[in-house]
Every structure is written in structure tokens, then in C-alpha cells.
Amino acid sequence: MTERIPTREEAWQLLKQYNQSDRLLKHAMAVEGVMRYFARKRGEDVDKWGIVGLIHDLDYEQYPEQHCRKTEEILRDNAWPEEYIRAVVSHGYGICTDIRPESDLEKVLFAVDELTGLVAASALVRPSRSVLDMKAKSVKKKWKDKRFAAGVDRSIIEKGCEMLSVELSELITDTIMGMREVAEDIGLKGSV
Numbered sequence: 001m002t003e004r005i006p007t008r009e010e011a012w013q014l015l016k017q018y019n020q021s022d023r024l025l026k027h028a029m030a031v032e033g034v035m036r037y038f039a040r041k042r043g044e045d046v047d048k049w050g051i052v053g054l055i056h057d058l059d060y061e062q063y064p065e066q067h068c069r070k071t072e073e074i075l076r077d078n079a080w081p082e083e084y085i086r087a088v089v090s091h092g093y094g095i096c097t098d099i100r101p102e103s104d105l106e107k108v109l110f111a112v113d114e115l116t117g118l119v120a121a122s123a124l125v126r127p128s129r130s131v132l133d134m135k136a137k138s139v140k141k142k143w144k145d146k147r148f149a150a151g152v153d154r155s156i157i158e159k160g161c162e163m164l165s166v167e168l169s170e171l172i173t174d175t176i177m178g179m180r181e182v183a184e185d186i187g188l189k190g191s192v
Helices: 008-018 022-042 046-055 069-077 082-090 104-124 136-144 154-164 168-180
Strands: none
Touching (some): 022 046, 022 104, 046 082, 104 154, 104 168
């Protein structure tokens, strides 16, 4: 018996069933875009990586106190593949789960989840309000100001860089590149 693989449309419908917040939906699409970019760059399954990125915060709006644990339950109830479930749960490692990211997919998700928030916030204070003309150095300037996007846990991003054995600048650049591909959908096309 082969495992049923969820489609992007199924993931989107499930996400919208549990999330109405425009901000959370845009975050999900940003992470999806970045995951697809990384998958292409690494020769991995673009759809799988994208769907995991899209669905990663499924439970966050309705069950913030049970984040990741409730998503695991919902995805299991919907007969999602174990690999997808584990990847989603592992992005909460050290925060709300003890499932350590092990695969490349899991490590990338862990590293870029918080970073997409910092990149988005950095883009919104630019004159263009866009990721299309943004470089890593703009984000790195904001990185140092702990009051800027104070909700972004920079230590998680640093831990993600360690897991992936990449420099912060490279991770930021790749995250920007992934977000550029979905800039219009996530409201960061701006006036470039």
C-alpha cells in the first residue's frame, strides 16, 4: 500500500480551516516559498518541502498553547504521511517540542520559520516596502537592534544556521530569494 501524499490544495484548505488571520496565512505562504526555494537549490522534492512549509503553523491561531502538538493530532486525523508530521513538529524543537530536526527539510524549516518574520519586518520599513530590492545586509543591520521585530527569536535562527552549517548571511540571502518568489502573495512586492 502506498502512502497518500497530500496536495498543496489540500494543505491550503486545511490551513484555512484552522486559520483566518491574514498575517498567519501570509507567514505560511512566505515559509512555503522559502522551503520551495531551498528544495530546488538542494535537488529535493519541491512540493513536499513547500507543503510542509505551508502547513507548519496549522494549529497556531486556535491552539497557541498546544502549538505543534495539536498540528500533529490534526495531521494524523487527516492521514498525513509520518515524514510530513515529524517535520512540522520538529520546527518547534526546544520551544514546544523535544523532536530535534534531523533531515535537511526539518533543519531548513527550523532555521527559516523565525527568519521569514525578520525579513518581512525589514522589508516593510524600506522605502520600497519590498523584498524584491532587498539584500542580506539590510536584514543584518536590523538583526543587531533587538527592539526591531522583538518577537523574532534570533537564537533559534542562529541554532538553525549551526544545524545547517551555513553562515547567517547565506541563510538570509536564500530566505530573501525564496520570499521574492511569493512577494505579491505575501504583500511584499512593494513599489519596486
